[in-house]
Amino acid sequence: MQTLNDLLGESKIFMNREVLSPHFTPKKLVFREKEINNIERAVAPSLKGERGRNLFIYGKTGTGKTSCVNYVIDEIKNIPNTRAKISYINCRIYNSRFKVLAKITSDHLPTYAKRGYGAVDLYERLRNWIEEDSKIFVAVLDEIDMVRDLDDLIYTLTRINSDIKAGGVSMIGISNRVSFKEDLDPRSLSTLYETELVFPPYYATELYAIIKDRANTGFKKGVISDDVLHYIAAHAAKEGGDARFSLKVLSKAGELTEDKNASSVTLKEAQEAAKVAEDDAVYDLIGTLPEHQKLVLYSIALLTQSGGTYKKLTDGVDTYLFSGEIYNRYNSICGSMKKESKSERWYRKYLSELEMQGLIAAFESGKGIRGHTKLVKLLVPARKTRDVLEKDIFGMLEEKNEEKEAN
Ligand SMILES: Nc1ncnc2c1ncn2[C@@H]1O[C@H](COP(=O)(O)OP(=O)(O)OP(=O)(O)O)[C@@H](O)[C@H]1O
Ligand SMILES: [Mg+2]
Structure with missing residues (x-):
């Protein structure tokens, strides 16, 4: 048990908790050069003022899809004077055509994004905005399977292209659920799947490298051994090669060690942490069901x-x-x-x-x-x-x- 003094004092375990959070995106994404390059290729035409092909990204949870796409989005945002505009949309939050259109409007036309406009108004406003100086707009739809009226959304976004004389729209869809395409209209399907990119699960050795890197900056020196890191990586590889899961186990193991007021993380805390992370993963999964x-x-x-x-x-x-x-x-x-x-x-x-x-x-x-x-x-x-x-x-x-x- 920790005393109040322990709680107020400096942690014996953590050096920087933040880098251990699965929400933290490291600057360098290891083992994903090929995937990043593929995403760059898909958006490159838009940077040259041409409409790119739609891209669909699929891969199990925690395989780095969101991180890699955000990495490319950041690259684009740093390019000066480009007519390419991009919106990252988390469809778990913006889960209908209306909400997606409203999100795009609030990203790019904030003065117009007041409440009360209907889908038709938003559509027209966005279409004019794209056409006025031939913008190329890229809609990144993360967790796209959460959109309730996805056929309508895909139809609406593609319709902009036939409605305008200059500029264009392309889509990057991301999902960890292949089966959702069974529910899509064949026309939406062929539109969305113009090109497809699959993220494979991480191997134990890759997960080890990922968590080793984070442990180096997240934990104090000597707090966590290589054996424990190897255990966590192997366990996470068995659970589906999910980097987020491996990071959850890592940080939870640190917290359990801290709660016990011990000075180093042992296999026991790692095993306990794995159990907690597994339960959490189940409830997260339930949240993503249609x-x-x-x-x-x-x-x-x-x-x-x-x-x-x-x-x-x-x-x-x-x-x-x-x-x-x-x-x-x-x-x-x-x-x-x-x-x-x-x-x-x-x-x-x-x-x-x-x-x-x-x-x-x-x-x-x-x-x-x-x-x-x-x-x-x-x-x-x-x-x-x-x-x-x-x-x-x-x-x-x-x-x-x-x-x-x-x-
Ligand atoms: N190649 C990598 N290098 C370093 N860290 C990584 C890498 N891939 C993933 N991570 C870490 O794992 C976390 C989860 O990855 P990410 O959110 O990109 O997965 P995802 O494929 O989008 O999962 P989901 O399908 O559940 O949305 C990231 O925040 C990051 O901390
Ligand atoms: Mg994701």
Whole structure:
């Protein structure tokens, strides 16, 4: 335990906490020269006043997509006298066509970005702004799969190109979810995927180099050994080659050591930290699910908590649910939210998505239990899942109302 004096004094563990944060982007991004070069190639035409090809970037979480794109955006911003204009849009926040258009307007036409304009006004204003001195506008849409009306957004942005006589728009879309393209209109798909760039997961040796570099400036000398760093890197490589995860484990291990008032990080703290980071990662993942998958998962969490209708199947340890009762609950939740529920065909797709993400397990029941049916088991803690989703779903409702007001 730390005394108040310890808490007020200088840390024995950390030299610079900030560089250990996964939000910190280092100046040099190692092992990503090729990817950075590919992004530069995609935006180079716009710097010469030509419309570049749209680029779609895909890769698992924590593989450096956002960092590399931001690196290139910074390079562009440092080029003087260019007609290329760029907006970085985090679609987790700006998750509709309207919000994206409003964000672009507020980036480049701040005086116009007052509340109350509708999508059509924003569109016209942006189109004129691009055309007036043949600007090339690059829209970077990070976490693009979060946009609710993505087909409309892609259509709107591409339409600018056929509407104007000079200048142009191109898009860079970023996502860590390949499956989202199944929901896109084939026309949007071919537009967005003009060129594709895949970020591979990091190897253990690469993760080691990344965290070693951060540990050197983040921790005091001698606080963390190479063995511990190798352990964290190997663990993160197994978890999917996610650099953000490895950094979370690293900084959490430091915090746990500090809490114990110990002077160096041992394997024990690293292991504890890995456990905490894994749990956090699950709830982050839940936050990124598409809306109806969230609602299905929410139904599963609620039913798991109440035990389900078929308590006989609950073996005292695990709760198994019938796929049909989940669908009924999902339907009634949609009903109470005044949302149209998706068909059973979609619902089955959602279940397999949730299964692929490791959030649920689904089994075919053998004969005997109401013919053939699917049994579903939640693999993550029900209570916490429910809490996380409730915050999310109620947040969703508030957004809808705001949008109504704005339109
Ligand atoms: N090549 C690298 N060199 C140094 N640090 C890196 C590198 N790649 C990633 N990181 C670190 O990992 C963090 C996460 O990376 P980033 O946010 O770019 O991942 P991402 O691919 O966008 O993930 P997500 O799909 O979850 O958005 C960065 O903030 C940075 O601190
Ligand atoms: Mg990202």
